Amino acid sequence: xxxxxxxxxxxxxxxxxxxxxxxxxxxxxxxxxxxxxxxxxxxxxxxxxxxxxxxxxxxxxxxxxxxxxxxxxxxxxxxxxxxxxxxxxxxxxxxxxxxxxxxxxxxxxxxxxxxxxxxxxxxxxxxxxxxxxxxxxxxxxxxxxxxxxxxxxxxxxxxxxxxxxxxxxxxxxxxxxxxxxxxxxxxxxxxxxxxxxxxxxxxxxxxxxxxxxxxxxxxxxxxxxxxxxxxxxxxxxxxxxxxxxxxxxxxxxxxxxxxxxxxxxxxxxxxxxxxxxxxxxxxxxxxxxxxxxxxxxxxxxxxxxxxxxxxxxxxxxxxxxxxxxxxxxxxxxxxxxxxxxxxxxxxxxxxxxxxxxxxxxxxxxxxxxxxx
Amino acid sequence: xxxxxxxxxxxxxxxxxxxxxxxxxxxxxxxxxxxxxxxxxxxxxxxxxxxxxxxxxxxxxxxxxxxxxxxxxxxxxxxxxxxxxxxxxxxxxxxxxxxxxxxxxxxxxxxxxxxxxxxxxxxxxxxxxxxxxxxxxxxxxxxxxxxxxxxxxxxxxxxxxxxxxxxxxxxxxx
Numbered sequence: 358x359x360x361x362x363x364x365x366x367x368x369x370x371x372x373x374x375x376x377x378x379x380x381x382x383x384x385x386x387x388x389x390x391x392x393x394x395x396x397x398x399x400x401x402x403x404x405x406x407x408x409x410x411x412x413x414x415x416x417x418x419x420x421x422x423x424x425x426x427x428x429x430x431x432x433x434x435x436x437x438x439x440x441x442x443x444x445x446x447x448x449x450x451x452x453x454x455x456x457x458x459x460x461x462x463x464x465x466x467x468x469x470x471x472x473x474x475x476x477x478x479x480x481x482x483x484x485x486x487x488x489x490x491x492x493x494x495x496x497x498x499x500x501x502x503x504x505x506x507x508x509x510x511x512x513x514x515x516x517x518x519x520x521x522x523x524x525x526x527x528x529x530x531x532x533x534x535x536x537x538x539x540x541x542x543x544x545x546x547x548x549x550x551x552x553x554x555x556x557x558x559x560x561x562x563x564x565x566x567x568x569x570x571x572x573x574x575x576x577x578x579x580x581x582x583x584x585x586x587x588x589x590x591x592x593x594x595x596x597x598x599x600x601x602x603x604x605x606x607x608x609x610x611x612x613x614x615x616x617x618x619x620x621x622x623x624x625x626x627x628x629x630x631x632x633x634x635x636x637x638x639x640x641x642x643x644x645x646x647x648x649x650x651x652x653x654x655x656x657x658x659x660x661x662x663x664x665x666x667x668x669x670x671x672x673x674x675x676x677x678x679x680x681x682x683x684x685x686x687x688x689x690x691x692x693x694x695x696x697x698x699x700x701x702x703x704x705x706x707x708x709x710x711x712x713x714x715x716x717x718x719x720x721x722x723x724x725x726x727x728x729x
Numbered sequence: 730x731x732x733x734x735x736x737x738x739x740x741x742x743x744x745x746x747x748x749x750x751x752x753x754x755x756x757x758x759x760x761x762x763x764x765x766x767x768x769x770x771x772x773x774x775x776x777x778x779x780x781x782x783x784x785x786x787x788x789x790x791x792x793x794x795x796x797x798x799x800x801x802x803x804x805x806x807x808x809x810x811x812x813x814x815x816x817x818x819x820x821x822x823x824x825x826x827x828x829x830x831x832x833x834x835x836x837x838x839x840x841x842x843x844x845x846x847x848x849x850x851x852x853x854x855x856x857x858x859x860x861x862x863x864x865x866x867x868x869x870x871x872x873x874x875x876x877x878x879x880x881x882x883x884x885x886x887x888x889x890x891x892x893x894x895x896x897x898x899x900x901x902x903x
Contacts, residue, residue, distance in 0.1 A: 382797050389798040424877045485873030565833035574840045593816040604805055
């Protein structure tokens with residue numbers, strides 16, 4: 358036979374494996390077999406008796422609500438005077454990713470470090486919120502939330518921490534509200550220069566995307582459409598997630614984390630129509646924040662008016678807000694004290710997960726602590 | 730049982746050839762479907778290092794006897810690299826102006842087609858609910874909007890009241 362059959366290769370290989378295997382190799386294969394059994398057992402459990410993961414377990418109190426938005430204060434043994442207002446993204450996903458599981462929670466870390474920590478949960482929007490705009494968030498909601506933080510923490514100053522879309526929105530607020538005393542500002546994975554924002558920037562540019570037609574027809578951006586947009590950004594994500602799940606399925610701790618993360622990753626939130634229109638037009642298409650052309654509530658928004666200490670954190674593999682568009686904040690602010698760090702990970706793994714606990718959280722808390 | 734002849738290395742060579750042909754077909758598909766892009770994507774460039782590494786790893790593993798569970802780890806790494814290679818190829822294709830244009834056009838067509846259908850559907854549902862003496866979604870939305878506005882007014886009153894109280898307490902003699 359001129360050519361060897363694949364079956365022959367396999368047979369030769371398996372015979373070779375079985376022959377003269379040392380005890381150590383046999384032990385390793387036994388371990389592998391045990392893992393496979395555990396994989397199958399956990400897979401059976403996942404399919405027949407899925408457990409609802411308990412997310413967001415850090416104790417908190419709702420101190421203010423406005424329509425769908427809520428302001429939560431987390432319990433902490435407060436050792437730093439200056440409170441922290443955490444402003445995450447609006448729409449897209451729920452904020453319990455920042456307090457996913459005990460031992461794997463950014464919020465838990467910050468409270469353990471002695472920060473008086475507040476989370477702004479923008480909420481889940483319905484058709485009645487379609488008129489909510491970025492302008493309203495910047496000029497009405499954020500100032501009110503900041504005042505409530507100052508009131509309940511009984512302090513004169515606060516730190517603002519913006520993540521993802523929450524960073525440019527809160528930067529707009531800080532730049533246009535000098536009457537609110539912001540002591541420190543942190544931008545985590547928040548796009549600032551939208552000319553460098555990657556695939557979303559290309560897909561949403563004026564030539565390719567008619568935002569008016571979109572909002573006028575649909576009224577809002579439905580959660581399913583938000584999901585489709587993010588899935589398209591990384592089409593192989595589900596494949597690698599499932600492969601990694603199978604690989605680590607024997608590990609109960611991994612499975613617990615996966616279930617919590619998977620719950621979050623499949624819970625998309627719709628965008629209010631007017632918010633999306635202004636977000637796409639002013640930020641993505643016209644890059645007005647970076648150019649200093651944004652005006653909200655009659656106030657011009659100039660990033661150079663931000664003069665407090667600034668800390669910017671970019672993620673090396675972030676394809677939603679690439680590091681160069683996040684870093685751009687440093688070029689624009691008027692602060693004398695400013696620092697940028699680039700950490701391993703993507704947009705989410707920068708702030709959530711085991712890597713974040715090692716690389717990111719301690720850096721954020723140790724930068725903020727002496728300034729609080 | 731087993732014939733003499735080409736061994737695993739030849740098998741992998743065939744495998745590599747198939748992969749490269751597949752990638753080339755993908756490249757041809759891209760250039761045909763997009764209207765003459767200025768820079769032709771070359772997905773094969775992403776395959777080559779992945780394939781080389783995969784072939785070397787597997788040839789090495791086949792040479793090992795007895796095999797250890799490391800073999801499975803290598804297989805996982807190979808799959809990871811394969812997925813990553815596809816991810817890069819897709820990312821490159823989706824990062825072209827042609828893809829963005831095509832997606833924008835598809836979305837526009839969908840919206841143009843959806844708008845009258847949605848309007849007609851909304852009207853019909855509204856009429857049906859009216860006939861049943863039930864409130865429609867737009868009516869409920871209008872009520873919810875009024876509630877939001879009321880909440881906003883209360884907030885503003887609360888703020889101005891607390892500001893006035895603050896000023897008053899500052900003026901009071903101690």
